[in-house]
Amino acid sequence: MSFAIKAPIPATVPVKGAAAGAVFPVRRIYCVGRNYVDHAIEMGHSGREAPFFFLKPADTVLPVAEGTVGRMHYPGITTNLHHEVELVVAIGVGGRNIAAADALKHVYGYAIGLDMTRRDLQNESKKLGRPWCTGKGFDESAPIGPIVPAAQCQLGSDTPISLTVNGAVRQASTLGKLIWSVPEIIEHLSAAWDLAPGDLIYTGTPEGVAAVVVGDVMRASLGASGSVTTLAVELVARSA
Numbered sequence: 001m002s003f004a005i006k007a008p009i010p011a012t013v014p015v016k017g018a019a020a021g022a023v024f025p026v027r028r029i030y031c032v033g034r035n036y037v038d039h040a041i042e043m044g045h046s047g048r049e050a051p052f053f054f055l056k057p058a059d060t061v062l063p064v065a066e067g068t069v070g071r072m073h074y075p076g077i078t079t080n081l082h083h084e085v086e087l088v089v090a091i092g093v094g095g096r097n098i099a100a101a102d103a104l105k106h107v108y109g110y111a112i113g114l115d116m117t118r119r120d121l122q123n124e125s126k127k128l129g130r131p132w133c134t135g136k137g138f139d140e141s142a143p144i145g146p147i148v149p150a151a152q153c154q155l156g157s158d159t160p161i162s163l164t165v166n167g168a169v170r171q172a173s174t175l176g177k178l179i180w181s182v183p184e185i186i187e188h189l190s191a192a193w194d195l196a197p198g199d200l201i202y203t204g205t206p207e208g209v210a211a212v213v214v215g216d217v218m219r220a221s222l223g224a225s226g227s228v229t230t231l232a233v234e235l236v237a238r239s240a
């Protein structure tokens with residue numbers, strides 16, 4: 001087989017501790033909407049609804065090696081770019097109609113990520129009943145730290161997840177505050193789509209979402225003092 005045009009390079013994410021620099025190939029990026037009560041409330045909802053999903057293109061990942069500061073270009077056509085810090089689940093074994101009780105067997109590992117959002121465009125889409133693609137699925141909209149293999153993660157309901165901007169805390173919660181747990185998300189998601197190795201699931205953000213501007217440095221952390229993993233991203237100006 002040969003490609004008629006230049007073939008795209010698959011999106012990848014580094015794996016923490018991987019031998020010979022093995023990377024995680026990204027197939028799809030699923031995102032869960034409103035999965036923490038206090039974020040649902042800040043977005044004007046009751047906090048009690050079935051999980052719902054949207055997608056970002058795989059090549060919107062912006063992988064950042066731990067200990068380095070990634071560079072995200074401030075996107076076009078927005079004046080209200082928001083951060084959403086999220087636990088990311090990396091699927092290693094695919095499946096359909098996966099029961100919550102079996103779901104963790106399908107997880108390769110976890111990462112911390114940012115579901116960056118052009119909030120002005122998302123709000124306009126909501127008002128007009130249009131898809132969220134322009135608000136959510138733009139280039140570099142999914143910064144992500146390295147994937148930590150599940151066996152190396154000690155995640156529990158008291159595991160902290162947080163985000164600072166220029167050193168000031170913007171978002172701080174714990175995984176126990178997820179409305180839908182990781183196994184429940186996988187059960188719901190795999191009823192709607194066949195999951196496959198390489199899928200990423202951004203599991204939703206806690207309260208405290210707010211705007212960032214060029215020059216801001218976002219630092220996300222999973223685990224006490226980032227003991228599981230961390231992610232740092234600086235917003236830089238977009239060239240013409």
Ligand code: MN
Pocket residue numbers: 031032033034084086115202204205
């Ligand atoms: Mn989100």
